[in-house]
Amino acid sequence: MKRLDPHLLTPVAPVDLPTAPMPLDLPDSRPIPHHSRASPRPEAVASSRLTLHRVANPADPVFRDLCLLLCSDPAYWAQTRTMTMDARAAHDMLGNLPADASPERKYLWALRLDGKLVGCLDVLRQWPTRSTLSIGLLMVAPNLRGQGIGHAALEQLRLRTRAWSDVRRWRVAVVESQAGARRFWRGKAFSETGQSRTDAAHSAPLVVMERAA
Secondary structure (H helix, E strand, O other): OOOOOEEEEEEOOOOOOOOOOOOOOOOOOOOOHHHHHOOOOOOOOOOHHHEEEEEOOOOOOHHHHHHHHHHHOHHHHHHEEEOOHHHHHHHHHHHHHHHOHHHHHHHEEEEOOOOOEEEEEEEEOOOOOOEEEEEEEEEEOHHHHHOOHHHHHHHHHHHHHHHOOOEEEEEEEOOOOOOHHHHHHHHHOOOOEEEEEEEOOOOOOOOEEEOOO
């Protein structure tokens, strides 16, 4: 079965992707120099300032912006994937879904901070079991990390899904070599299940982590 990073996927209808950067709300879509990431941490973002906007159609211009967002961190993808993250790969990652999942249960959200695009969140309800919410992708713009945007996104996800009485567990699969990512999810009450899997798209096994909804 194919997977949506980390799930595996079936292709959706292609759209025309831009060959040059489109105007984004991101401060800078280029890779951020290492020294920029060492600057003092700003005050953590309040979850109330972050909003989630669902993107259901690959023809939506926001979908294209999210593709560009994924391409803005080539260093990360080089560490975790066996293939280059280009516009087509980003389109497939964001637009696909597992063969045994219903399209209406896929939720791709653009994360906006004070109205500006800062990241994306992709989840699948009732997959791989009816009681599970699988987080396929949580990404924050490289130059905005360390400000609590990921934490705020998960808090907004909790508020959005608290009425989903069918969901009792949250699930995520993390690339084993990414110690920082595993530390982040542990800090959000996730723990490793002891399950792991490999696929052709990733350079290391995927470690499954879960928490109560």
